[in-house]
Amino acid sequence: MSSQTIRAILTDIEGTTSSISFVKDVLFPFARARLGDFVAAHGDEPEVQSALTEARALASEPDLDQPATIALLTRWIEEDKKAGPLKALQGMIWEDGYRSGALKGDIYPDAAENLAAWKAAGLPLYVYSSGSVLAQKLIFGHTTRGDMTGLFSGFFDTAVGSKLDHASYAAIAAVIGISPLEILFLSDNTRELDAAAEIGMKTIALDRGEVVIPVGQPHPVAKSFDDIDALHGLLKSAV
Numbered sequence: 001m002s003s004q005t006i007r008a009i010l011t012d013i014e015g016t017t018s019s020i021s022f023v024k025d026v027l028f029p030f031a032r033a034r035l036g037d038f039v040a041a042h043g044d045e046p047e048v049q050s051a052l053t054e055a056r057a058l059a060s061e062p063d064l065d066q067p068a069t070i071a072l073l074t075r076w077i078e079e080d081k082k083a084g085p086l087k088a089l090q091g092m093i094w095e096d097g098y099r100s101g102a103l104k105g106d107i108y109p110d111a112a113e114n115l116a117a118w119k120a121a122g123l124p125l126y127v128y129s130s131g132s133v134l135a136q137k138l139i140f141g142h143t144t145r146g147d148m149t150g151l152f153s154g155f156f157d158t159a160v161g162s163k164l165d166h167a168s169y170a171a172i173a174a175v176i177g178i179s180p181l182e183i184l185f186l187s188d189n190t191r192e193l194d195a196a197a198e199i200g201m202k203t204i205a206l207d208r209g210e211v212v213i214p215v216g217q218p219h220p221v222a223k224s225f226d227d228i229d230a231l232h233g234l235l236k237s238a239v
């Protein structure tokens, strides 16, 4: 990898800047426990209604009643389905938790520190996660270190397209206005990295010990963001 050409960093969240266990054991149960009450209380609001309608359409069950739709969404949480309407509702439910202080965004210290250093060195930072843009702003806006949202120049969710589709990365690069060849994408999911690499993005697989990185996969591997800096000299090459 040529470190000279990196002019922006695009990062995943779950498994990359935050542990999978935080998402699965804290965030998902928080949303699951409150889904029914949240829909009962906010079901008349347009953004909630449109998420429910979209979920029914995605399941090819346009006539599902509210309890059955909640059961469907609960099943999707258990299956970790990366479905846009579920992600939208999760973000809305987490908002209460972050605002009340019941939730704190859990960001790996090495990620927080290196992101801040890269930003200070002039590298623009972007997020691309299956979590909704609202959920992304909440997790980075309410961390144990305070509000980190100011580090980022933009946030992308699956409204731009699937994380497994190379066209999504092309669309993101077009919005950022930097060639894909000069963007480094960080993720724990090698299939996402494959899609980004298809259009020429630089890639690094994060192996934080929670997922198995397939043997023989082509992306450089880092155990933490400290490795990324040490291995690729991003601070020296930042513009």
Ligand SMILES: CSCCC(=O)C(=O)COP(=O)(O)O
Binding pocket: 012, 013, 014, 015, 023, 027, 082, 087, 090, 128, 129, 130, 131, 132, 135, 136, 139, 163
């Ligand atoms: C934005 S925090 C919640 C993360 C989430 O719901 C999720 O599905 C994470 O997926 P990622 O693409 O960040 O691995």
Ligand SMILES: [Mg+2]
Binding pocket: 012, 013, 014, 015, 016, 187, 188, 189
């Ligand atoms: Mg991930």
